Amino acid sequence: MIKLKPSVERLQAYFVNDIPYRVKLDANEGSNYLLTEGFKMESFSPNLYPDSDSVVLRKKMAAYYGCSPDNIMVGNGSSEMINMVINAYCEKDDRVMSFVPSFSMYQTYCDLCGAEYVGIETENDFSQNMDKLIKAVKEQKPKVVIVCTPNNPTGFVTPREDIIGLLESTEDSLVILDEAYIDFSEGSTIELINTYENLVVMRTLSKAFGLAGLRVGALIAKEETVRYIWKVKVPYNINVLSQYAAEQALENKDRVNAYISSVKSLRSELAENLEILGFKIYPSGANFLFVQSPVDNLYEKLMEKGVLIRKISYKGVAYNRITVGTKEENEILINEIKKINGEDI
Numbered sequence: 544m545i546k547l548k549p550s551v552e553r554l555q556a557y558f559v560n561d562i563p564y565r566v567k568l569d570a571n572e573g574s575n576y577l578l579t580e581g582f583k584m585e586s587f588s589p590n591l592y593p594d595s596d597s598v599v600l601r602k603k604m605a606a607y608y609g610c611s612p613d614n615i616m617v618g619n620g621s622s623e624m625i626n627m628v629i630n631a632y633c634e635k636d637d638r639v640m641s642f643v644p645s646f647s648m649y650q651t652y653c654d655l656c657g658a659e660y661v662g663i664e665t666e667n668d669f670s671q672n673m674d675k676l677i678k679a680v681k682e683q684k685p686k687v688v689i690v691c692t693p694n695n696p697t698g699f700v701t702p703r704e705d706i707i708g709l710l711e712s713t714e715d716s717l718v719i720l721d722e723a724y725i726d727f728s729e730g731s732t733i734e735l736i737n738t739y740e741n742l743v744v745m746r747t748l749s750k751a752f753g754l755a756g757l758r759v760g761a762l763i764a765k766e767e768t769v770r771y772i773w774k775v776k777v778p779y780n781i782n783v784l785s786q787y788a789a790e791q792a793l794e795n796k797d798r799v800n801a802y803i804s805s806v807k808s809l810r811s812e813l814a815e816n817l818e819i820l821g822f823k824i825y826p827s828g829a830n831f832l833f834v835q836s837p838v839d840n841l842y843e844k845l846m847e848k849g850v851l852i853r854k855i856s857y858k859g860v861a862y863n864r865i866t867v868g869t870k871e872e873n874e875i876l877i878n879e880i881k882k883i884n885g886e887d888i
C-alpha cells in the first residue's frame with residue numbers, strides 16, 4: 544500500500560459504530576421538528592452548482608444570529624470549519640490549546656496537520672480556571688485557542704467575563720469559541736466579534752435545529768477576518784439540498800425557541816430522575832448531561848437493551864454523556880436503568 548504522510552499514518556481512523564438501537568442518546572442530535580412531513584423543495588436545480596457564496600443562507604443566518612451576512616462563512620457542519628481553520632493557521636508543530644476534557648475532534652484536527660494539541664486540565668468539578676489557561680497561553684504562545692462553551696462532554700458554561708478576560712489577553716492567538724450548544728444556554732459572544740478581530744465563533748444547525756444530517760454550520764467573525772479566512776473555503780461546499788433546507792429551517796425562530804425551552808425542561812426532569820437513581824450530575828448548559836453512574840458498565844448494559852449513550856473515561860474514571868431525548872425516550876432510558884437495578888417497572 545502507498546504510505547500516507549507520517550503524521551496521518553499514525554492516526555486511528557474514525558468509524559462511527561452502527562449498533563442497532565431503539566433509543567439513540569449518544570450523539571446529541573435533536574428531534575426533527577423543522578423539516579417534517581409536508582416539507583417541499585420548491586426551487587431545486589440539481590443540475591446546477593449550488594450558490595458557492597451561499598448568499599441567501601448567509602442572509603437568513605445573519606438575521607437569526609444578529610450579525611451581518613459579511614460576518615458569516617458557511618461550511619459542512621462547524622466541525623469542517625474548525626478543521627479548516629486549524630489547518631489554515633497551523634504549520635507543523637504550532638500549538639493549539641484548549642481545556643480538557645473537551646471535544647475529541649480538536650485533537651484529531653491537530654494530528655491531521657501536525658499541530659501540537661495542548662490540553663489544559665479543568666478542575667475536579669470540570670469547571671475551567673481561566674487564569675490557568677491565560678497563563679499557559681502567555682507561556683506557550685499557541686497559534687489557536689479553542690473554548691467550547693457549553694463544553695462537550697462536560698456541559699460546563701464558560702462565564703462571559705472569563706471569555707472577555709481571555710480575549711483581552713490573547714491578541715496573538717486566534718480564539719475559536721465553539722458554541723455548538725449555546726442555544727441551550729445563554730449569552731452567545733457573537734456581539735464581541737467586532738471588538739476582537741482574533742475571535743471566531745462557530746455555530747451549527749446540528750443541535751438546536753435538529754438538522755445534523757444537513758451538515759450546515761457557520762463561522763462568525765469580524766468582516767475582515769471572514770474575508771481573510773475565505774481563502775481556505777472550498778468552492779460549492781454546501782450542496783443545493785442542504786442550502787435550501789437550511790434556509791427554510793431558519794425561518795422558524797419561534798419554533799426553534801419553543802424547542803429549546805422544551806429541551807431545557809426535559810433536561811432538568813432527566814437530571815432529577817437520574818439523581819433519584821443515585822447518579823452524580825454535573826451542571827449542563829447543553830442538550831446532554833454529563834454524569835457519573837452508580838451502576839458499573841452502564842454503557843454496555845444499556846446497549847444490550849437498545850439504548851445508546853456515550854461512555855467517556857477521564858483520568859481513569861468512568862463517566863457517561865447522555866443526550867436529553869424526547870419525553871418518551873428519557874422514560875425508556877430511566878426504566879431500563881431501573882430494570883438493570885433490579886426494580887420492578
Ligand SMILES: *Cc1c(COP(=O)(O)O)cnc(C)c1O
Nearest residue numbers: 620621622646695723747749760
Ligand atoms: C456537535 C458539535 C459540533 C458541530 O458539529 P457539526 O455537526 O459539524 O456542525 C461542534 N463542536 C462540538 C463540540 C460539537 O459537539
